[in-house]
Amino acid sequence: MAVFLAALSLCIAAALSAAALPRQWRVPVSAFLGSLGCLLAFGVAMSILITGDVVTFHSAQVLPLTGLSLTLDPLGAWFVLASSFVGVAACVYNVGYAKGAMASRTALTLFMVFVLTLLAVPAASSVMSLMFCWELMALSSLLLILTDQSRHPDARSAALWYGAMTQAGAAAILLGLLVMTSNAGGQNFADLSAHAAALSPVMRSFAFALILLGFSSKAGAVPLHVWLPKAHPEAPSPVSALMSSSMVAMGVYGIIRVGDDLLHGGTVWWWIAVALLGVVSAFYGALHATTSTDLKRLLAYSTIDIVGLVLIGVGAAGALNDSGQHAVAHLAMTAALLLVVAHAAFKGALFLAAGAVERASGTRDLDLLGGLIHSMPLTALVVVISAGAIMAVPTLSGFSSEWLLLQGLLHGFDVSSTPTVIVMLLGVIALALTGGLTAVAFVKAFGIGFLGQARSTGALGAREVPTSMVLAMGWLVIPSVVIGVVPGLLVPLLNRAAASALDTAVSSPLARGTDLVVARFGGAIEPAALVVGLVAVMLLAWVLNRGLAQRRARRVDAWACGRDLQTPRMQYTATSFAEPLQRVFADVLRPQTDVEVTHVAESRYYEQSLMYENRVVDVLEARGYRPLIAAALRVGRGARRIQNGSIHRYLAFGFVALLVILVVVG
């Protein structure tokens, strides 16, 4: 534990140095201390996952009344692994990125606090400790969204949405935990876990429902996702990366910790609800990612998609565990956990790359980008590999985890309860559909943003970003390749984390080695052999293409139907690329399209100008949240009528309220 505390202290030191040092020192020093702290935390998490030890710490001095309790078990360590790895990259990235508002005392200090809380939340082991770290995480990230308001006018409304949703979520979590605490002797997780069985089934389900509400809104599950595609894009990029990769994972962590660990699994219906949330999120997120034209918004929606897949895994694991299928449950949980870490790395890399693009070209609107591969080859390479991982290209990390998930779902069909089988089926369908949609979204993101010709002067003038930013992005590419090529190396660690999550001592169906092998189901993937084969064929193709004759390619004009009239404006844009799919899914997306034609004065047969506008708004926001907000405002305006500022009236209200209380209590 001492080492983990040292890691946390280093992050605190980083925050203090950011607050105290002069401008030219504060960025590199805080980045150095912060990344060192994250590296240390990474080491601790690794050692806990290898040895299976559980370390604890309690200090009565830190928090008033209850003190701060930290416990790091393999499940918590797995999530520390994810956030510390991304934390290193975010800190290093900040060296090159932090300028202007982001280099201010406040922003840098808050940034380091945010990193600190991401390491501390999975270790918190009492209600008070968890809520303290959780709220610190929410508040620091909320303020960080507002860092650069002058240049991001939408940040204010995004922060409002985020603030409202996160506080409502925190209230739900607190209430749920209080329901559990009321029965247990103390507020430590150990007490809660020991007394959970004594809680009546109704209260247990009530507590889980509240906790699911709170944590799934942080994870960005549909329909509680509305804040996510607003808040994640508006934050500075290292913050977006942490929010989308690590903070979202904290929501998943909370569901697993409370549902599986503290409440011991509960009933099948809880997990069916979790998996259904996952199915809806995966589909909705993937669909919106294909039509988004803002690069960071696209990434945010794709986060919702991946979180959906993770929740499908978590839900399947819980439901199967409750049905007695422990081995398959273990497999599904393994898949969900692996996807969390894989996602943390590739989504972190993609958000950092989006920040690099924004820094270099001044925009993140795909419709204004293009041709960046020529000016930013290293960033382009990072995006290709990370996008490949998210598209589940075999031999990259997304594929390994999605394959595991499919194995879990397929063998979940053997369970006897019909509702569970239906959920498994929906999970398989969601996995299949999102696979295709994600491919469209990321072919669009890379193909429109980095290939072709620049669509604006900003994109034309882009230059590669500083080395520290490139290094940070490169660091986050490592897991995508490692988990993809030799996923078996992580199996022992994964087994520990999954066993600690599911609270069962079942032996893992996954064999040890470098490949993923589920011997009892006759399923296996051998990505390392696949890589060798792919590289061999590509070399052969290279020889066929040019090696033998040493031919150099001649540059010619692209085909333009025989006319010499090709301009960058004629290229397909992100909007036009996604238009066919938008049409196919018009019933879900409800796009708003306006065409305005202005005719020349002389004849209606000739057009002077034509304006086409296409908007895809979040249907759930427009039809679900807006009416709710409007209703709340109406109620508020109505309530204002009884307040006229007269002190007598308020005294009367107080008197009446007191009477009512006395009558009720008496």
Next chain:
Amino acid sequence: MMATTASVSVSVYEGAATLIQLVLVALGGPLLVGLMAKVKARAEGRVGAPIVQPLRDLRKLLTKERLHARHASVVLPLAPMVILASSVMAVAISPLVSTHPLLGSSADILVIVYLLLTGSAAAALAGLDAGTAFGGMGSSRAMTIGALAEPALLVAVIALSIQSGTSNLPGIMVSTLAHPDWVLGPSRLLALGALLIVVIAETGRIPVDNPSTHLELTMVHEAMILEYAGPELALVSLGEAMRLGLLFSLLANLFVPWGIATHPTAASIVLGTAFLALKAVLVALGVALIEVRSAKLRLFRLPELLAGGFVLSVLAVVTGLVTR
């Protein structure tokens, strides 16, 4: 010692089977394309080009000059390599000639689907690389079709895997061989319908795409690869032809696996090769007949067909679960 010798000879047979199916699909894929063109030509009352024409085209293209569009990046020459590599590896691990190819234990349906998706994504990126209107149009349309077709492929094979209890393709075929009565089950027939639609969409045949068109507004695949010439076009065409050969063979083997080599003997591998060739030719003839008898659908009518395929595949899974 005995055991070692036996396992060495087994892996020799596995290697031989893999090599045979690679060569067979690499040569047979273009031949199937030629055969289908021939059948179509004959049905339309023309003589048509010889069946080996696609192979001749490949040879010719490989000797020509390399041309790159002015604004293209390194993606343009890299994409053909990725397309070819993904097709070749998908063929190498699939159970076509034998149920035990060299990497047969990882012949998972998810691997095949995502390898094909990787090839499609590489082609779509290449279409966007030159920064022309045509390339973008082709990429956008091809990705839309792929996004709807590939889920159907995955779910349809999952319908088969429910009966067999594994998503490993050789496993599915071996258990089908042991249970001939499965073949005409309702779940299988629904999955067959879904797979047929997927195979037509993925190989770009009528009614989804017209491989022989160069009419701007109807092009899908041809628009995407418009900027390719010479050896790079040859690699792309070979990759696409191998994908066609693979999908036809898989379609045949998944539903009628008889004839595939299940034992490591020379005789059964020879038999497996002959049966594979026969089955692939029969599927090609069938698809060619569909092409002759139907008109190309409008682009925005396509989703109905592909969604139909997807619904069929989901129904196949549901039926499989109910009749289990």
